[in-house]
Amino acid sequence: MTQIENANKGNITPEMVEVASRETVTAEKLMEDISNGRTVVVKSDLHECRPVGIGRGLGIKVNANIGTSVFHCELEPELEKLAASIRYGADTVMDLSTGGDIDTVRRTIIESSSVPIGTVPIYQVITEKKEIKGVTASDFLESIRKHIASGVDFITIHAGLLKEGIPLLKDRIMGVVSRGGSFLVKWMLHHDKENPLYTEFDAILDMAREHDVVLSLGDGLRPGCLADATDSAQLHELKVLGELAQRSLAAGVQVMIEGPGHVPLDQIKENIDLQKKYCNGAPFYVLGPLVTDISPGYDHIAGAIGGAVAAAYGADFLCYLTPKEHLGLPDLEHVIDGVIASRIAAHAADIARGIKGARDRDDAMSRARSNLDWKGMKELALNPEKVETFMETDLKDSSEVCTMCGDYCSAKVNKEERAKYSG
Amino acid sequence: MTQIENANKGNITPEMVEVASRETVTAEKLMEDISNGRTVVVKSDLHECRPVGIGRGLGIKVNANIGTSVFHCELEPELEKLAASIRYGADTVMDLSTGGDIDTVRRTIIESSSVPIGTVPIYQVITEKKEIKGVTASDFLESIRKHIASGVDFITIHAGLLKEGIPLLKDRIMGVVSRGGSFLVKWMLHHDKENPLYTEFDAILDMAREHDVVLSLGDGLRPGCLADATDSAQLHELKVLGELAQRSLAAGVQVMIEGPGHVPLDQIKENIDLQKKYCNGAPFYVLGPLVTDISPGYDHIAGAIGGAVAAAYGADFLCYLTPKEHLGLPDLEHVIDGVIASRIAAHAADIARGIKGARDRDDAMSRARSNLDWKGMKELALNPEKVETFMETDLKDSSEVCTMCGDYCSAKVNKEERAKYSG
Numbered sequence: 001m002t003q004i005e006n007a008n009k010g011n012i013t014p015e016m017v018e019v020a021s022r023e024t025v026t027a028e029k030l031m032e033d034i035s036n037g038r039t040v041v042v043k044s045d046l047h048e049c050r051p052v053g054i055g056r057g058l059g060i061k062v063n064a065n066i067g068t069s070v071f072h073c074e075l076e077p078e079l080e081k082l083a084a085s086i087r088y089g090a091d092t093v094m095d096l097s098t099g100g101d102i103d104t105v106r107r108t109i110i111e112s113s114s115v116p117i118g119t120v121p122i123y124q125v126i127t128e129k130k131e132i133k134g135v136t137a138s139d140f141l142e143s144i145r146k147h148i149a150s151g152v153d154f155i156t157i158h159a160g161l162l163k164e165g166i167p168l169l170k171d172r173i174m175g176v177v178s179r180g181g182s183f184l185v186k187w188m189l190h191h192d193k194e195n196p197l198y199t200e201f202d203a204i205l206d207m208a209r210e211h212d213v214v215l216s217l218g219d220g221l222r223p224g225c226l227a228d229a230t231d232s233a234q235l236h237e238l239k240v241l242g243e244l245a246q247r248s249l250a251a252g253v254q255v256m257i258e259g260p261g262h263v264p265l266d267q268i269k270e271n272i273d274l275q276k277k278y279c280n281g282a283p284f285y286v287l288g289p290l291v292t293d294i295s296p297g298y299d300h301i302a303g304a305i306g307g308a309v310a311a312a313y314g315a316d317f318l319c320y321l322t323p324k325e326h327l328g329l330p331d332l333e334h335v336i337d338g339v340i341a342s343r344i345a346a347h348a349a350d351i352a353r354g355i356k357g358a359r360d361r362d363d364a365m366s367r368a369r370s371n372l373d374w375k376g377m378k379e380l381a382l383n384p385e386k387v388e389t390f391m392e393t394d395l396k397d398s399s400e401v402c403t404m405c406g407d408y409c410s411a412k413v414n415k416e417e418r419a420k421y422s423g
Numbered sequence: 424m425t426q427i428e429n430a431n432k433g434n435i436t437p438e439m440v441e442v443a444s445r446e447t448v449t450a451e452k453l454m455e456d457i458s459n460g461r462t463v464v465v466k467s468d469l470h471e472c473r474p475v476g477i478g479r480g481l482g483i484k485v486n487a488n489i490g491t492s493v494f495h496c497e498l499e500p501e502l503e504k505l506a507a508s509i510r511y512g513a514d515t516v517m518d519l520s521t522g523g524d525i526d527t528v529r530r531t532i533i534e535s536s537s538v539p540i541g542t543v544p545i546y547q548v549i550t551e552k553k554e555i556k557g558v559t560a561s562d563f564l565e566s567i568r569k570h571i572a573s574g575v576d577f578i579t580i581h582a583g584l585l586k587e588g589i590p591l592l593k594d595r596i597m598g599v600v601s602r603g604g605s606f607l608v609k610w611m612l613h614h615d616k617e618n619p620l621y622t623e624f625d626a627i628l629d630m631a632r633e634h635d636v637v638l639s640l641g642d643g644l645r646p647g648c649l650a651d652a653t654d655s656a657q658l659h660e661l662k663v664l665g666e667l668a669q670r671s672l673a674a675g676v677q678v679m680i681e682g683p684g685h686v687p688l689d690q691i692k693e694n695i696d697l698q699k700k701y702c703n704g705a706p707f708y709v710l711g712p713l714v715t716d717i718s719p720g721y722d723h724i725a726g727a728i729g730g731a732v733a734a735a736y737g738a739d740f741l742c743y744l745t746p747k748e749h750l751g752l753p754d755l756e757h758v759i760d761g762v763i764a765s766r767i768a769a770h771a772a773d774i775a776r777g778i779k780g781a782r783d784r785d786d787a788m789s790r791a792r793s794n795l796d797w798k799g800m801k802e803l804a805l806n807p808e809k810v811e812t813f814m815e816t817d818l819k820d821s822s823e824v825c826t827m828c829g830d831y832c833s834a835k836v837n838k839e840e841r842a843k844y845s846g
Contacts, residue, residue, distance in 0.1 A: 070829035098831055126831050170845045173789040175837040182833040182840070189843050224833075225789035226774065226782055264782075265735050265775035291731065291771035293785035293792075295763075296800060297809035301727050302767050308714065308728045312688050326792070326800075327810065328817025328826040340718075344725050348714035351649065352688035359649055359687075362716035366596040366648035369716075369749070377719060377749075386720035387750065394751025403751040406493035408521055408549050410605040410647075414598040417605070420612050422593045 002212040005252040007035035015041050019053035024356040029057065037245065038281045040254040042092060042116040044211045046151040052091050052116050054256060055283040059355055060311045060346035063118070063285070063319045064090040064339050066109075069329045070127075073100030079112055081335045086115055088339040088383060090320070092154070094118040098127045107150050116153035118216060121146070122180045122197075132186055137196035141203055148207050154214035156180065156258065157204060159197040160240035161220035163188050168233035174224035177261075181220025201244060205251040214254040216285055217241045222261035225293045229263045230271060235278075242278035256283040256317065263289040263306060272313040285317040286310050299325035300334075300341040307342055311349030318342045340382050347382075372400040372411055425635040428675040430458035438464050442476035447779040452480065460668065461704045463677040465515060465539040467634045469574040475514050475539050477679060478706040482778055483734045483769035486541070486708070486742045487513035487762050489532075492752050493550075496523030502535055504758045509538055511762040511806060513743070515577070517541040521550045530573050539576035541639065544569070545603040545620075555609055560619035564626055571630050577637040579603065579681065580627060582620040583663035584643035586611050591656035597647035600684070604643025624667060628674040637677040639708055640664045645684035648716050652686045653694060665701035679706040679740065686712040686729060695736040708740040709733050722748035723757075723764040730765055734772030741765045763805050770805075795823040795834055 006013050012027045019041055020027040030053065033039035039055025054061050064085035066078050085093050092115050097105045102124050110117050121143040129135045147155055158180045166185055169175055176182040184195055197204065208215050221237045223229040241257050248255035257279045263271055268289065275284045288303035289310060295302040303321035311318060322330035322338035330338065350358040361380055368376030374395060378387045394403040401409040429436050435450045442464055443450040453476060456462035462478025477484050487508035489501050508516050515538050520528045525547050533540050544566040552558045570578055581603045589608055592598055599605040607618055620627065631638050644660045646652040664680050671678035680702045686694055691712065698707045711726035712733060718725040726744035734741060745753035745761035753761065773781040784803055791799030797818060801810045817826040824832040
């Protein structure tokens, strides 16, 4: 039985207990929110990993994308990125490999990971079939079957992108920026057929249910620039995703909804509100969103701004962006920067949403700072190694102050003066 | 006559005309907002530089802090940071030098800068007087006089930190984190006297008026961690700053208000609203704010999140933070990262606030992306050099796609398919 089926029967599963133990909700509350589709617990029954809760009242989660490409198809660097992603705080990792031996890469990543792994099965269809005319509906289903059988915990399925949505793209600057979405548009136009991920959705539900794989309903028409944000194409697809989410819930299959992308800061709240409305409160998984288009090289920062605001308004799950977004496949250092940037956004939102205890680590850091306890500061930092590197050059031997203020350090003065006014 | 005195008489100055030409408001509107204290035009009449408008209806401005410290007291690296700050989009630069020949450093920075320069004159008092007992009220005034005479365009004055505010600090984790603030608290406790920057405020106004130097009323009691945010000490000082702003305006002296610091994401709007209320809409100059305390090494990112949200809600001027914040004096690369992070925040807020034309560069970038025009993308990026570096490794020769998606590039597919649905 899936988590939903158990929740519907009032059964608290070991996964619910484990997830609740790391959150500030009870297992009973978690069960209720799984049953009504507000929360998912991500973990395939084929994968030995930590179950991760995403949804109402839970801490904001972060996903890191890794995976090979045609130009970088070795497995080893991706395993290093996997380890670093987990080490620096990614709650889940998606393997988006499109190069090399994709099946082996995926299986090895799943085996090596202590956190849930997601994939986008259509990528393998894209990479293995060079000619659109030879791709059939069953190719899409076969790829999904294979990914689920190999133990992935969640899969992105662009099932809401319908033929009738395509003409809505005509006034866009960027058109379709989702790799899966652009391939499906091409397929539908070539074959003059409806999206097979939509027409065969019941078959996909059956496969997902078998191993309790969470469906992440992808937004193939997500806006790829600010000018295209919140347009009719995006909202058309979002409504379809809402209907599919209801069908999933009814079928006992856990589901979350993917969202943009590129969204002006002042449209983020509206985007969250629309998703929660159309999708009946299903967990919302956003990519960024980027609040500007002009920050290549720094898109992890533009994404952290959008992610923090989105999560504060109700998004549940943040997909990281790295400094390499729009420019190339990230290296290890970019993956780390991306994870940390998204963790900052998620943490800021946890505090803003009033998650109990969310600020404890900040308070501990502040006490360490107040006491000029540099070791404590390092240990409490999101990236202790980075702090260590800076301290090596900036913390002077036998000194308690750093190179910025030296002896004019306010914390030092404060320590001395404090007794005089605190009594 | 100062800009305010001119504005009060209905005179449109050359500086107003120049500022208006770079903004989306008319010189008449600018004059009106200068007269009522909602906007300042930063430029000393002793400094040949670009006048910068900060305030109502104008684009969000960014400040970069540079300057020597005891451990790094050479001039040359600071001049490189100045040039980089301007190159990457800082609208003003503050020289916070506390090491080496401070007067020469300041004068050289002012002479070398095409943008307005700010300073914190009290820092020089702190560094030149080792014993608190020997520091007199006239030392503070003399330092201000000297800075103004050397041509600074704006100065931070912590005039709102009163003796009666000190007991309000007793429950704080971080106490006083402003260098100027902690020194003033120490001075007041030692001498048992009121803050001389407050008692001698009229003399300071006279000096500022003489060369139309903008007073930036510093928040010596700004919170230094989330736990201390929006507390009674901070708000006590903010109210005093509001009164001082009114006195400045009445005296024909342009003024802006400095703000936090460290603020939880959900308290940022309240902080902006309180400042605008207590200070009658005076321009608000915020440091960050940081939305978490646990991001040393990445505080430019936590600050960009807070800065974007603060500016979207009405802050006017963002002081950057670098990755070195809390850990040491920034190097050139950290200065660049800090400026870009704040520029992203400012730009995102300009778009959110509906500044006319703010999104034009984003739209041009998106058109370049849609056309796989890598040269155009590079030129439109906030940091073309960074993009160039990434392109060298990631853009394959004679290829129009990057190493992330290769031939599965959605933009490439999109270019091919677009004609089929756009007609």
